Amino acid sequence: MIQAEGLTHYYGPYPAIQDVNFGVRKGEILGFLGPNGAGKTTTMRIITGFMPPTRGTVTLDGFDVVEQSLDARRRVGYLPETVPLYTDMSVNGYLKYMGTLRGMPPKDIKARLGDVIDVCRLGDYRKTQIGKLSKGFRQRVGIAQAIIHQPQVLVLDEPTIGIDPIQVVETRRLIKDLGSEQTVVLSSHILPEVSMLCDRVLIINEGRIVAEDTPKNLAEGLQGVDRLEVEVGGPAAEVLPVLRAISGVNEVNHINQDGRHTYIIQAQSGQDLRDAISQEIVSNGWSLRGLQMVGMSLEEIFLRLTTHEEL
């Protein structure tokens, strides 16, 4: 549905994104994950035809966003990061106007308006002036305008930013529902959100894609560096050198939590050291109080990919 090739965009001499390639299948929910300033918004603005890339191409349903901009734009619903609303219009009036701008005939708008209002649960606020709505409701109006023309592609830039937790849950449910019919591209810097909503995640940092996979595979793929968490009853000064001496151990970190001594052991990749470690501890006469494999959370993966230092 969306095909981006070699996207590069410069703001003056500064590259915002460099050589970004990705594809989104029909009906897929793709998440852009990255810290602020990574190039998420830039990428989304290019997809939606707001601005052309310095280099590279994007096609939506086969239409180039620059060359066949109007055809491409007809297929997109877009919610920018700062929800763009005419604050002195009513919810109804605003949605009708946006429908008209998207080229909908008046009778289609009339037929669709009720559905959109229901889906976004704006029923009681149809005639309310947008300026008087709370942030969460404004967000819903923003989503409503993005879906009124039933676009094939929905682009949502930070859709849950700045709204309260209950509304966040509702908004996520709404996005999930929409994603069953439409192709959705969303950006976020909230990891659980992305892993919950998205079929696939692109991690973007400093304008480049650093990882691309399903949230599950991303987590598993990076767990190759096996990590074990071991709790040992014994003097740390003695335990530490023994653990470090076990062959296959790369690194050991000691954590003393109120007298509970825990060691995070980083094994060389692919090696299962659980047996060796437990034998070593027992044979030294210490007690083995706990031993478990620790996977990396998406947070850690994210940090690992987006910061240059090793964890």
Add this chain to the structure above:
Amino acid sequence: MRTAQAVAWKEIQIYFSSPTAYIVGLIFLALTGFFFTQDLGDPFPEATLVPFFNGAIVMFILLAPALTMRLLAEESKLGTIELLLTSPVRDWEIIVGKYVASLTFFLVLVALSFFYAILLFVYADPDPGPIYAGYLGFILYGAAALAVGLLTSTMTNNQIVSAVVAMGILLALFFADRAFGSVSGKAGEIIGEIGVRGHFDDFSRGVIDTSNIVYFISVAVFFLFLSMRTLESRRWR
């Protein structure tokens, strides 16, 4: 085309519900009323709208930018420009829609000022030629001034900046004929021709000269064209 209509209709509704437009209307009618009555106190008053027209075009150096400053600057400020430019709407449809809206509000003001002409026709026996021609000239001038204001509104997200720059351009156009004397040769003549006043005075004398009509329409089209290009260039920044 339907989208241009939608843009225009939305802007017209905003004009008629916004204080700015009413303040502009109030100032326009109050001051032109003053200009109109000023000469009536003479022992032998002349049944003419010339003082009204001369006052009105000077006032529109200030009022036209006040009407147009919001049009695109606010869209940039609110971020709604992002929706406008990602909707399947052509750039010219946005510009034309906004322009038509400001022109409509301007024409309503002009229509309200017909009151002065009606008074003259009822209580005196004015020469109708200069009145009709004067109104034609005033409408053409307004159309050009609004196009200038629309351009500056397209260039910035700050309404004040838009208004001040537009006033600057309109002032320059108004006083351009003054430069006629100080610049010699062909350049001076060209600058003189760019001036608004030379072209407007013919109208208020009752002369409808095609070259003057062409002048005002050219100014309007030129600034609308620049507005379109400026809007387009936003995409490349």
